[in-house]
Amino acid sequence: MAYISKRNLRKEKEKQTAADNRRELIAAGFKRRDLLKMGLLTSAGMLIPKKGLSAHPLNTRGSFDDDEPNSPPTNPWEDLMPRLPVLQPVPLASLNPAPQKNPNTPAGEARTVPHQAWDDFPPLRYYEMSQHLANLQVHGDLPLQPLWTFNGNVPGPLIVERYGNLGNPQAGSVLLRLRNNLPANNGGFGLPSVTTHLHNGHTPLESDGFPCFFMERGQFYDHHYPNVYAGVKSTHQAQGGDIREAMGTLWYHDHRIDHTAENTYKGLAGTYILFNERDTGDENTGFRLPSFGDGQNPLTSFDIYMVFNDKVFDNVTGLLKFDLFNTDGILGDKFLVNGKINPVLHVSPRRYRFRWLNTGPSRFYQLFVLGPNNSTKSFWQISTDGNLMERPVQVNSSRFSVAERVDVIVDFTNDAGKTFYLENRLEQDDGRGPTGDVLGAGQGTKILQIVVDGPPVADNSVNPATIPPGNYFYGFPNTTDQERITRTFRFERGNGQWQVNGQLVGGCNQAPRFRIKRNSVEKWVFQNNSGGWQHPIHMHFEEFQTLTINGNAPANSGIIQKGRKDVFRLEHNMETKVYFRFRDFIGRIPLHCHNVVHEDHAMMVLGEIDDTGDNRTNP
Amino acid sequence: MTDLKRRSLIATLGAAPFAVPLLAHAQAPDETPKFRTIPSRERIRDRYFPNLVLTAHDGRKLKFYDDLVKDKIVIFNMFYAHCEGICVPITRNLVRLQQVLGDRVGKDIFMYSFTLKPKEDNIEALKHYAHMHKVKPGWLFLTGSANDMETIRRKLGFVDPDPVVDKDLSNHIGVIKYGNEPLERWGGCPGMSSPEWIAETLSWVDWPKNPAQKKANGGGK
Numbered sequence: 001m002a003y004i005s006k007r008n009l010r011k012e013k014e015k016q017t018a019a020d021n022r023r024e025l026i027a028a029g030f031k032r033r034d035l036l037k038m039g040l041l042t043s044a045g046m047l048i049p050k051k052g053l054s055a056h057p058l059n060t061r062g063s064f065d066d067d068e069p070n071s072p073p074t075n076p077w078e079d080l081m082p083r084l085p086v087l088q089p090v091p092l093a094s095l096n097p098a099p100q101k102n103p104n105t106p107a108g109e110a111r112t113v114p115h116q117a118w119d120d121f122p123p124l125r126y127y128e129m130s131q132h133l134a135n136l137q138v139h140g141d142l143p144l145q146p147l148w149t150f151n152g153n154v155p156g157p158l159i160v161e162r163y164g165n166l167g168n169p170q171a172g173s174v175l176l177r178l179r180n181n182l183p184a185n186n187g188g189f190g191l192p193s194v195t196t197h198l199h200n201g202h203t204p205l206e207s208d209g210f211p212c213f214f215m216e217r218g219q220f221y222d223h224h225y226p227n228v229y230a231g232v233k234s235t236h237q238a239q240g241g242d243i244r245e246a247m248g249t250l251w252y253h254d255h256r257i258d259h260t261a262e263n264t265y266k267g268l269a270g271t272y273i274l275f276n277e278r279d280t281g282d283e284n285t286g287f288r289l290p291s292f293g294d295g296q297n298p299l300t301s302f303d304i305y306m307v308f309n310d311k312v313f314d315n316v317t318g319l320l321k322f323d324l325f326n327t328d329g330i331l332g333d334k335f336l337v338n339g340k341i342n343p344v345l346h347v348s349p350r351r352y353r354f355r356w357l358n359t360g361p362s363r364f365y366q367l368f369v370l371g372p373n374n375s376t377k378s379f380w381q382i383s384t385d386g387n388l389m390e391r392p393v394q395v396n397s398s399r400f401s402v403a404e405r406v407d408v409i410v411d412f413t414n415d416a417g418k419t420f421y422l423e424n425r426l427e428q429d430d431g432r433g434p435t436g437d438v439l440g441a442g443q444g445t446k447i448l449q450i451v452v453d454g455p456p457v458a459d460n461s462v463n464p465a466t467i468p469p470g471n472y473f474y475g476f477p478n479t480t481d482q483e484r485i486t487r488t489f490r491f492e493r494g495n496g497q498w499q500v501n502g503q504l505v506g507g508c509n510q511a512p513r514f515r516i517k518r519n520s521v522e523k524w525v526f527q528n529n530s531g532g533w534q535h536p537i538h539m540h541f542e543e544f545q546t547l548t549i550n551g552n553a554p555a556n557s558g559i560i561q562k563g564r565k566d567v568f569r570l571e572h573n574m575e576t577k578v579y580f581r582f583r584d585f586i587g588r589i590p591l592h593c594h595n596v597v598h599e600d601h602a603m604m605v606l607g608e609i610d611d612t613g614d615n616r617t618n619p
Numbered sequence: 620m621t622d623l624k625r626r627s628l629i630a631t632l633g634a635a636p637f638a639v640p641l642l643a644h645a646q647a648p649d650e651t652p653k654f655r656t657i658p659s660r661e662r663i664r665d666r667y668f669p670n671l672v673l674t675a676h677d678g679r680k681l682k683f684y685d686d687l688v689k690d691k692i693v694i695f696n697m698f699y700a701h702c703e704g705i706c707v708p709i710t711r712n713l714v715r716l717q718q719v720l721g722d723r724v725g726k727d728i729f730m731y732s733f734t735l736k737p738k739e740d741n742i743e744a745l746k747h748y749a750h751m752h753k754v755k756p757g758w759l760f761l762t763g764s765a766n767d768m769e770t771i772r773r774k775l776g777f778v779d780p781d782p783v784v785d786k787d788l789s790n791h792i793g794v795i796k797y798g799n800e801p802l803e804r805w806g807g808c809p810g811m812s813s814p815e816w817i818a819e820t821l822s823w824v825d826w827p828k829n830p831a832q833k834k835a836n837g838g839g840k
Contacts, residue, residue, distance in 0.1 A: 072654075143654055184827065188659030188803050191823060258806050258820055314662060318654035324805045325667060325776030327794055430780045495705045495793030496779055497809040504809045507816030532781055601794065602809050 071313040071334045074141040076342035077449045084271055084305050084338060086295045087157035089125040089174075099123070099175050099222050110180075110215030111222060113206035116585060120233065121226035123175035127159065131194060131268065132181040139334075139341040143318045146187050147267035150178075154339045155307045155359075156252065156270020158295060161227050163276040169240035172227030172274075179220045189322040190266045191259035192217050198272060199403060200250045200386060200543065200566045202230050205587025205609065208540055211257035212508035212588070212606075227274060230542065233584040234519040244474040245564070247274055247543070249305070249355045249386025249405045257508060257604075261330070261361050261596035262322050269359045271305050278474070279388065283461035287473060289382070290353040290409065290461040298346065299457055303353040306422075308447065309336050310363050327496060329362030329431015329597045335424075335447040342447065348454030349416040351461045353409055355386065360402035361596045364434045364534070364569075366426035366559075367447075368397045369410060372418055374442040380464040382473070383407035384563030387543060391472035392464035399426065399559045401433075401536035403594040404567045409464055412452045421446040431597060433534025433571070476564065479545050479579040484520040486577075488618050489591065489605065491537070491570065493530040498593070498603035501618045505602035513605045516582045516589075517613025523547070525577050528570045535570045535603070536594040541585070544568070544578035551575075567594055586610050660803055664689075667774045671767040673733075676745035676760040683771065687759075688800050692728045692824065696795045696810055697777045698760075699736040700748045705793045709810035710752050713795075716814040717755055720821075725757025728821070732760045733777075735788055737768040776807075799824040 097104055101118040103111040134152040135144040150156030164171030182192035193216050197209030206213070207223040215221045226232075229241025236242040254260055254268035273292070275281040281292035281303065293301035310332030314321040323330050334341050358365055369377040380392035386405040398406040412418075425444035427437040490501050497504065506513070516522060524544070526537055543566045546554040554561035568576060592604035605619060668684040681687055696713065698706040710732070717724050724730060734740035740748075745760040754760075762768065772778065777792040779785040797820070798805035804824035808817060 186803055188663060189805070191804060191806075193823060258808065259823070316655055317657050317662065319659075321662070323776075324663065324798075325774070325796060325807070327776055327792070327807060328780050432780055495790055495810075496777070497793050497811070504812055507813060507819065509816075509819075531784075601807055602812070 070315060071311075071332075072142065072315045072318055074139045074334065074341050076446070077344045078140055079340040079343045081306070081340060081343035081345040081448060082338045083296050083301065084155060084158040084307070085153060087127055087129070087151070087159045090128050092126050095126055095128060095177055099126070099177065104222075108219050109222060110213070110219040111206060112213070113587065115204065115206065115222075115224045116587070117204045117226050118224060121170050121173040121224075121228060123173045123224060124171065125161075125174045126177070127174060128177040128179070129156070130179045130181045133183050136267075136339065138320075138336060138339060142313060142341075145320050147320070148182055148190055148192075148263065149267050150270050153270070154267035156268070158270070158305060159252075159272045160281075160292070160295065161225070161272070161274055163227055163229065163246065163274060164240065165277060166240040166243065169226075169228050169232050174225050174227065176223045176225060177220055178215075178223065180215050180217050182217055184217065188319075189262045189324060191256055191263060193256055193259070194263060194268065195255050195257075196221070196223065196252050196268075197255035197540070198223065198225060198250060198252045199538075200247050201225060201272075202228060202245070202247070202541065202584070204585045205541060205589060208587070208589075209252070209255045210540075210588050211255050211260070211590055211592075211604070214256050228584075230581065230583050235581075235583060242477060243276065243278070244477045245543075246276055246279065246474060247387055248279055248383060249273060249357070249407055251307075251357055251359070251403075251405070253359065258600050258602075261600045262324075264359060264596060265309075265311065265322050265330070265361055266320070269307070271307060271355075271357065273305070273355070283459075287388075288460065288462040290351050290459075298348070298454060302350065302461070303355070304345070305355045305357070306337050306448070307339075307357050307359055308365065309359045309361075310334065311336060326431065326597060327601050329433075329595050331363055331428065331431065335445060337422075337448045342449070344449045344451060346451050346454050347412055348457045349412050349414070349452055350457060350459035351409055351411045351413065351463070353382075353407060353461075356398065356400065356406045356408065358400050358402055358404060360594070362402065362431045362598075363428055364399065364401040364426055364536075365424045366397050366399040366434075366438060368423045368425055368441070368444070369450075370421040370423040370441060370444075370446065371415075374440075376441050377410070377420060379411070380409040381406060381560055382409060382464075384560060385543065385565040385567055387564040388473040389560070389563050390475060391467060391470070393557060393560060394464070395558065395560065397425070397438075397559070399569070401534070401567065401569045401594070402596065403536055403538055404565075404569065409461075411463070412450075413459065415452045416456075418452050420450040420452070422448040422450070431595065432532050433595075436572070476545060477581070479547060481521045481581070483523045483579075484517060484613065485615060486523040486525065486617065487514060488525040488527065489537075490527040490529055490618075491535055491593070491603070493533060498530075498598055498601055500591075500603070500605045505604045506606065508606075510606065512588065512608035514607040514616050514619035515612065515614040516607065516609045518586055518609055518611050519583050520581075520613060522580045522582065523577055524580060525575060526568055526570050527575045528573060532572065534572060535598065537568045537570050537591070538566060538594040539580070539591050540566075540589050541609070542566075542580050542582050544580045547577045547579050549574065549576045582609055660801065663803060669767075669770055669774065671763060671770065673761045673763040673767065673771075674742060676742060676749045678742050681759075681761075687729065687731060687761075690801055692797070692799045692821065692826075694728070694730045694795055694797045694821070695775055695777075696732050697735050697772060697791055698732045698748075699734050699788065700740050700744045701736075702788070702791075704789045705791070705810070709793055709795075710748075712811055712814060712817075713758070714752055714754065716817050717758055719814045719818045724755065727826075728757070730758035732758070733768060733771055733775075734760065734762045735768070735772070735791055737762045737765050797821055797824065799826070802826070
């Protein structure tokens with residue numbers, strides 16, 4: 001093919017020599033510590049760029065030429081951190097064809113299952129988004145990036161919705177039409193065949209974004225989100241659902257089976273917030289958490305969603321690159337917040353609610369607020385996976401792996417003129433998970449700069465320090481109802497393949513590995529038997545409460561484990577027991593690792609919720 | 620899967636081979652002088668497919684990129700002839716996969732098994748292994764210098780990040796990798812997945828399915 005240039009034989013020879021030298025070092029029995037001492041290894045675990053040693057010898061421009069994380073240099077703190085654009089509803093009449101309960105196959109709808117909650121919760125508001133290519137700037141030092149977007153945005157637009165009132169649960173119901181307008185040519189990675197999961201939604205499962213329910217180019221898919229509390233059609237019908245099951249900070253992302261990592265990495269992820277009559281978005285009412293406002297105006301919007309991800313850029317082309325043949329997990333060396341590398345956020349001296357989301361692909365974070373002179377500023381954690389805890393808990397840091405969300409309140413009231421950084425101090429050298437070491441203040445990776453130079457503005461939000469002891473938010477549902485079954489899921493690795501209870505994922509057409517009975521309680525045990533690996537284990541549709549971790553009660557201080565969650569951070573040699581109620585809706589459901597590289601290599605079990613259930617204790 | 624079996628792609632491709640995917644690099648972003656505009660397909664080639672000379676079980680010397688990967692749908696796995704662990708069940712599984720894929724193997728789909736023990740696995744050993752498993756044309760067992768085979772293994776990600784596990788050949792990576800080189804679509808799955816499922820995953824990186832779609836692809840977006 002004429003356009004492919006000649007190979008650079010000299011460079012290939014250099015790489016070969018480097019590989020030989022590295023192999024000799026390993027064969028000679030040098031350990032990481034020895035290499036560090038000899039000055040041949042950086043603290044991040046990379047061989048230093050010496051010719052003939054690193055696989056990535058420096059070229060004449062001082063950068064690398066291979067596929068390890070070595071992006072071109074970018075100056076930090078140049079771009080403003082974008083506030084995510086809020087998606088606006090569209091009139092029903094603008095949707096062509098009109099949405100309907102049954103799949104509109106002739107018109108190009110990819111959905112195959114009728115909307116099960118259509119009659120009970122007919123949609124009242126409508127959204128439409130196109131998934132397409134757009135060239136976006138992530139940093140001024142890099143060229144425009146050909147990314148896959150929702151409506152031209154990475155992250156996708158923020159959907160802000162409200163639950164219905166308890167007397168009128170129907171009032172929250174919406175429909176989102178997604179259209180696949182992605183290009184056939186993927187520019188190097190990405191599969192233009194998609195399914196979009198609303199992560200943590202109590203969503204009828206045909207609208208949930210099941211990995212096998214994907215749509216091809218040119219097709220559309222109508223997602224019906226009733227935005228109802230769990231229990232609405234079962235245990236809490238009279239109350240319009242159980243408000244203690246309220247969710248706040250959700251997100252949507254591509255979930256294409258076997259291709260989720262590359263598609264989300266290329267941009268297909270966005271955010272979703274649910275308010276209600278207590279978590280109102282207005283600091284003068286309800287829980288009095290910092291106001292959301294319009295989400296844009298810095299003088300009225302103090303509830304800010306921050307989407308973190310780490311990426312690698314090709315130092316020759318400057319374009320986003322994806323490690324196609326990686327099976328362990330992909331780490332980036334550039335940290336993006338809301339689509340910009342190392343941006344700056346200007347705030348006023350008052351309290352803010354930050355909603356932190358890690359979209360991966362594989363890195364775990366432990367975020368600290370780093371202040372002047374390497375001081376560490378404490379803050380208040382109020383949610384686990386976006387679900388409000390019993391009350392705010394003061395912490396020095398929050399740890400969250402891929403897909404986990406943490407809501408926090410940071411109080412800058414007395415900080416006018418100061419500069420802070422969100423700093424990740426959790427050491428991680430490869431896709432297996434963090435090493436377990438937490439670095440010292442100022443020794444981690446600064447991700448976002450926060451400058452307290454905004455004008456003084458009124459702050460009517462609750463000061464968590466003044467909240468009297470006891471429950472402040474909704475409280476947790478009980479975990480004492482009798483379970484129908486206890487199931488064990490053992491996650492392990494053999495021959496580089498992921499297995500759950502000794503079995504491979506199978507395929508989309510395989511019979512469900514487990515069947516949950518609708519409106520029943522189950523206890524699940526997650527076991528990590530895969531040596532040095534850690535896994536964020538995610539269950540769709542229902543969140544759980546953790547009962548025990550290695551036999552102990554989950555922590556409610558420090559690194560918070562207690563709460564309602566949809567991702568369990570399964571760390572080394574850990575065994576946990578969690579409590580689920582599966583209510584209201586039926587359909588197909590996955591349980592999977594949310595290190596999306598592991599997920600794409602079959603670290604998933606496909607099950608189903610139906611009206612009979614099964615008795616498989618080790619699915 | 621019937622899609623892959625019944626489609627006669629070669630006829631379609633014969634007329635203007637691969638013209639559609641190759642023209643589709645129209646996503647040129649802004650020019651920034653310090654960066655070069657290089658087609659992504661070329662970057663993938665440079666990163667993953669060194670053009671090393673390998674020897675096949677039929678005795679041919681073949682270049683990894685030019686002869687084995689370029690313009691093809693390919694399936695990769697690792698093995699060695701005297702493996703008593705996972706190689707045998709995976710090879711048997713891939714024999715069934717070859718049956719499922721039918722006569723496309725050797726035409727536009729190619730299967731490659733790379734030895735982990737190039738010093739032991741000479742042409743004779745590979746030939747014996749292929750005959751023993753009644754492997755049909757279009758599937759090659761490949762050896763080469765120890766360095767070259769190690770380079771390919773690492774490039775294609777058949778590596779465990781734990782060096783102790785990685786050295787233990789009895790526990791070598793049982794994943795298969797597959798892809799469509801001109802379309803730049805790549806994936807992987809467990810080697811012990813059912814052949815029907817592997818064939819279905821392959822269908823996701825297959826050539827455009829119908830003339831209308833082919834035409835749409837020509838625009839590059």
